[in-house]
Amino acid sequence: MKHIQSRENAQFKQLRKLATSSKERRDTTSTLIDGLHLFRSALDAGHRPSLAIVAERALHHPDVSALLAEYRDAVLLLADGLFDELSPTDTPTGLLGLIDIPGAASGPVRGDCLVLDAVQDSGNLGTLLRAAWATGVADVLLTTGCAQAWSPKVLRAGQGAHFSLRIREHCDVAEVLKDFSGKVVATRLDAQTSPYALDLRGPVAWLFGNEGAGLSPTISALASDAVRIPMPGAAESLNVAMAATVCLFEQVRQREPC
Numbered sequence: 001m002k003h004i005q006s007r008e009n010a011q012f013k014q015l016r017k018l019a020t021s022s023k024e025r026r027d028t029t030s031t032l033i034d035g036l037h038l039f040r041s042a043l044d045a046g047h048r049p050s051l052a053i054v055a056e057r058a059l060h061h062p063d064v065s066a067l068l069a070e071y072r073d074a075v076l077l078l079a080d081g082l083f084d085e086l087s088p089t090d091t092p093t094g095l096l097g098l099i100d101i102p103g104a105a106s107g108p109v110r111g112d113c114l115v116l117d118a119v120q121d122s123g124n125l126g127t128l129l130r131a132a133w134a135t136g137v138a139d140v141l142l143t144t145g146c147a148q149a150w151s152p153k154v155l156r157a158g159q160g161a162h163f164s165l166r167i168r169e170h171c172d173v174a175e176v177l178k179d180f181s182g183k184v185v186a187t188r189l190d191a192q193t194s195p196y197a198l199d200l201r202g203p204v205a206w207l208f209g210n211e212g213a214g215l216s217p218t219i220s221a222l223a224s225d226a227v228r229i230p231m232p233g234a235a236e237s238l239n240v241a242m243a244a245t246v247c248l249f250e251q252v253r254q255r256e257p258c
């Protein structure tokens with residue numbers, strides 16, 4: 001087990017770049033996952049981290065110790081202050097994993113999909129991926145302008161969703177959906193139909209846009225249907241992750257056997 005206590009260490013500097021730089025993650029096709037839950041989720045999905053990174057304070061935690069017993073030499077021990085510089089949270093758990101970023105999915109969309117157009121907030125993106133995972137939507141298409149899907153913050157918000165989804169970043173959505181046989185549904189404030197009134201029992205490609213600007217004209221033009229979530233209260237709109245979750249679970253409800 002290697003023990004690093006200095007910020008001048010070359011390996012620590014490389015890990016700090018991965019934690020803070022989207023360019024570094026793209027160039028190296030690697031990223032960091034934070035916490036015992038994500039580490040185990042990666043293992044269960046067959047994405048074995050190539051390195052376990054542990055804070056001194058967590059070394060003797062029973063769950064961490066049991067996991068590290070499998071890794072032996074592939075463990076890096078960091079001084080607590082150094083570890084905290086790598087973690088995306090205010091209260092780090094003491095365990096990080098170094099993983100390879102999978103290659104982008106290819107081929108036609110199979111069944112439902114979620115299209116995210118320039119969703120920039122890491123928490124929103126991770127929550128949207130988690131909602132897709134929870135509702136059985138396997139394909140997620142991200143346009144240029146979205147937050148980086150495999151950043152540590154998005155991974156943490158996704159809570160393991162990434163490892164069960166086919167994620168395509170910088171996607172040419174029109175090209176991927178050109179032969180899509182189902183409905184392509186956008187949420188719009190001027191729509192006259194509610195998601196509760198639209199038949200969602202067949203394949204659906206859901207379109208959700210930027211937190212402030214909504215869908216771009218190019219992506220909006222792909223929609224075959226538009227819906228508006230009824231809001232009897234005074235709020236003008238919902239957060240994009242909330243809106244998507246409402247729509248996706250209505251889809252699940254409609255498909256439940258009577």
